[in-house]
Amino acid sequence: MTEERPSTHASAQIPRFAVLQLSGCAGCEVSLLNAHEWVDRFELTYMPLVSSAYAVPEVDILLISGGVRTDEDLFHLKHAVKKAKRVVAVGTCAISGGVANLGNRDEVRQLFLHQEERLHVPRLLPKSRPVDDFVPIDLYLPGCPPTPELFMAALLDPKNYQASLTVCQECGRKKLKDMKPDHLVGFQKGNVDPEICLVNQGYLCIGTSTRGGCRAPCTRAGHPCVGCRGPSNALIEKDSKAWLETIQKVFHTMTNVPDDELREALLSPQLALFLFQFSDYAGEDKAPRSKDKVL
Amino acid sequence: MTTLTFPLSRIEGHAQVEIDIQRGKVVSTRFKATELRGFNVFVQGVPAEQMPVIVPRICGVCSTAHHVTAVKTLEDAYGVTPPPLASRIRSLLLLGQLLQNQATSLFIFTMPDRVDVDSVFEMDEDVIDPTMRFEISRHALKVRELGTDLITLAGGQFIHPVRAVVGGVNAGIPAERVQTMLQRLEEGLPLACDLFDAYWELTNRMKDRIGSWGDDQPAYYITSTDRVRPDFNTHEIRVMAPSGECCEIFSPREFKDVLELKEREYSYAAETSYKGGVIRANSLARANMTAHMGTKVANGYLHRLRIEYGTPAHPIMLFDLGRGIELVYAIERAIQMLQQPLEGEDTDVPYTPRDGEGYGLVEAPRGPLIHHYVIERGKIASAEFVIPTVHNMRAIERALKVAAERYVHADEVDLELERAVGRVVRAFDPCIACATH
Numbered sequence A: 001m002t003e004e005r006p007s008t009h010a011s012a013q014i015p016r017f018a019v020l021q022l023s024g025c026a027g028c029e030v031s032l033l034n035a036h037e038w039v040d041r042f043e044l045t046y047m048p049l050v051s052s053a054y055a056v057p058e059v060d061i062l063l064i065s066g067g068v069r070t071d072e073d074l075f076h077l078k079h080a081v082k083k084a085k086r087v088v089a090v091g092t093c094a095i096s097g098g099v100a101n102l103g104n105r106d107e108v109r110q111l112f113l114h115q116e117e118r119l120h121v122p123r124l125l126p127k128s129r130p131v132d133d134f135v136p137i138d139l140y141l142p143g144c145p146p147t148p149e150l151f152m153a154a155l156l157d158p159k160n161y162q163a164s165l166t167v168c169q170e171c172g173r174k175k176l177k178d179m180k181p182d183h184l185v186g187f188q189k190g191n192v193d194p195e196i197c198l199v200n201q202g203y204l205c206i207g208t209s210t211r212g213g214c215r216a217p218c219t220r221a222g223h224p225c226v227g228c229r230g231p232s233n234a235l236i237e238k239d240s241k242a243w244l245e246t247i248q249k250v251f252h253t254m255t256n257v258p259d260d261e262l263r264e265a266l267l268s269p270q271l272a273l274f275l276f277q278f279s280d281y282a283g284e285d286k287a288p289r290s291k292d293k294v295l
Numbered sequence B: 001m002t003t004l005t006f007p008l009s010r011i012e013g014h015a016q017v018e019i020d021i022q023r024g025k026v027v028s029t030r031f032k033a034t035e036l037r038g039f040n041v042f043v044q045g046v047p048a049e050q051m052p053v054i055v056p057r058i059c060g061v062c063s064t065a066h067h068v069t070a071v072k073t074l075e076d077a078y079g080v081t082p083p084p085l086a087s088r089i090r091s092l093l094l095l096g097q098l099l100q101n102q103a104t105s106l107f108i109f110t111m112p113d114r115v116d117v118d119s120v121f122e123m124d125e126d127v128i129d130p131t132m133r134f135e136i137s138r139h140a141l142k143v144r145e146l147g148t149d150l151i152t153l154a155g156g157q158f159i160h161p162v163r164a165v166v167g168g169v170n171a172g173i174p175a176e177r178v179q180t181m182l183q184r185l186e187e188g189l190p191l192a193c194d195l196f197d198a199y200w201e202l203t204n205r206m207k208d209r210i211g212s213w214g215d216d217q218p219a220y221y222i223t224s225t226d227r228v229r230p231d232f233n234t235h236e237i238r239v240m241a242p243s244g245e246c247c248e249i250f251s252p253r254e255f256k257d258v259l260e261l262k263e264r265e266y267s268y269a270a271e272t273s274y275k276g277g278v279i280r281a282n283s284l285a286r287a288n289m290t291a292h293m294g295t296k297v298a299n300g301y302l303h304r305l306r307i308e309y310g311t312p313a314h315p316i317m318l319f320d321l322g323r324g325i326e327l328v329y330a331i332e333r334a335i336q337m338l339q340q341p342l343e344g345e346d347t348d349v350p351y352t353p354r355d356g357e358g359y360g361l362v363e364a365p366r367g368p369l370i371h372h373y374v375i376e377r378g379k380i381a382s383a384e385f386v387i388p389t390v391h392n393m394r395a396i397e398r399a400l401k402v403a404a405e406r407y408v409h410a411d412e413v414d415l416e417l418e419r420a421v422g423r424v425v426r427a428f429d430p431c432i433a434c435a436t437h
Helices: A006-013 A027-034 A036-040 A071-081 A091-096 A098-104 A106-117 A148-156 A167-171 A240-254 A259-267 A272-278 B048-058 B063-078 B084-114 B136-155 B175-210 B252-258 B283-289 B296-309 B317-338 B388-407 B416-427 B432-436
Strands: A016-021 A043-046 A059-065 A068-070 A084-090 A124-129 A139-141 B002-007 B015-022 B025-033 B220-223 B237-240 B246-250 B260-262 B271-273 B356-364 B367-376 B379-386
Touching: A016 A027, A016 A071, A027 A036, A027 A059, A027 A148, A027 B084, A027 B136, A036 A148, A036 B136, A059 A071, A059 A091, A068 A071, A071 A084, A071 A124, A084 A091, A084 A148, A091 A098, A091 A139, A098 A106, A098 A124, A098 B048, A106 A124, A139 A148, A240 A259, B002 B416, B015 B388, B015 B416, B025 B388, B025 B432, B048 B063, B048 B367, B048 B379, B063 B084, B063 B136, B063 B356, B063 B367, B084 B136, B084 B175, B084 B317, B084 B356, B084 B416, B136 B175, B136 B317, B175 B296, B175 B317, B220 B283, B220 B367, B237 B252, B237 B283, B246 B252, B252 B356, B252 B367, B271 B388, B283 B317, B296 B317, B317 B416, B367 B388, B388 B416, B388 B432
Parallel strands: A016 A043, A016 A059, A059 A084, A084 A139
Antiparallel strands: A068 A124, B002 B015, B015 B025, B220 B237, B237 B246, B260 B271, B356 B367, B367 B379
């Protein structure tokens, strides 16, 4: 073998990464652009949002965002993973479908079938699917979207990244023993007390069992946690029932909200955002994702 | 007949351009959106009060516009008027979006075209003219981050905001956080101006090199911004005729009477027209339909644009320059707004949810955005999203045709066509995730 020239050698040291965007909102990409410390430490070789390159080259890390919605998504996904040493599923859509799961309800899927009239566009798959239905994933980075800090951790050193166990621990609002609401208030309301726990104020906040690491921007701003990061490590290898029971226990302890009311609020299939929490971390018929693989 | 297909990059979402050629003549040009998620369908049955948090997920680039429009749509249905402080915070939120979006479109999407590189990350060491060396990528990312931080300050979450609620906002903004942001915006203003000056200069050089971007002809223009100075938290939409006269003023609930909205079989996005004519939305529409910017530095830039190109102006390259003027405006206006207290007044008014119908409107960076919901038993029975990019669909295809006719010859196709296709589409800064929702 010939000796490598120093300049080539130096550039070989810089890890290369690519970003494959399937059907999603590009919010993950926007968040990644805010995490710009990678600019000096990585070479971005493919990310159609910011660069004119039309195929994924050989890379060290492949980040995949968005769900698998069209036959074209599936084609790109299968080709791209072959080029990567490490594959990271980024964001709720790629990991569990996220908000797109709303479209997987049967009555909604019927309406989707009308799209068959269109010509020469990628075909819609029967359902929006998470990426690991089709390809193996080395690391999951949940969040809608993951914060820039989490993106950097995923790129640099996911194994040694330490985050709080839950959003609740990062929120910093005061929990009061003697402030027990009798009913849930609306989902989104004005006049939120800036200091006191949102559960004490009657909001259906599920930050107590949602995975930490986001630094609680929503609850700090006065909006209940909707669970976009999925279950904490204590729950992630169990099924979604265990997660629900944990949330119910929290509300039993901290509120006087009747069981029926709480169950309806948590379990209604129409409660769209809470689909984040049903995201199949312990899949319908798949083994749960190992907590060692989730950042 | 031959069909040339061009994949697109440096735009939001998945789309491609097709050009049909027969014996050296351009037969048709199509701008195809190739993705679909179906928000209008799958929000059916969702509790209405959750819309302001669900619909930002239509698009991570335009999330703020959807968030605010959703709240305004519900307020219209419930008959609620938010207090002044809430409206100010929402306006600030929309300025954050404008800043972030225009910085992204200028520096990340279109600036690489000016020096013929693939991405902004290749612009630091490899600029054609060595006298114009700049750390574009670092500075550009810094300027666009100001927008994200303004969204976070005013909106709570950094991509999908949560602060606006029916009746107002859920909290004011504490003075100490305002101070930090003010300082950063003041530092960022000269940086943004320097970048925009370089952008304008590179744009002029490219104009000298290639002439037109593709379509310099008049069209109808549409915006909801104020006629005197920019405003993004808006209530009515105006249409300007190709002659420059205002020919229509309408409320969002009248949009179907005024605009023709049509689905197309070759794309997942619809298109609109006005009396059968081509419409243009986005920055150039606002530049043509607003008297002045209302802030000092941005006004200077607008004045320069008008001296160089007249008013109303029609070349599509001016969409790009218009975005730069608005980037500077967004920083200046945010500085003005942050100098007023953003706490200590009522943040919201009480309301009672009721069934019925609501329409909401904001001026998003890409043009007027309308939401329309029908609410039954507290749940969404049907929803419509009228997306600014959809107004530009025919304008994009017309401009593509002009560009294609220029580069497709009887015996050969000039390879400049590929670059021209990118330039044309990016001038309109389409958002495909929104257009197909």
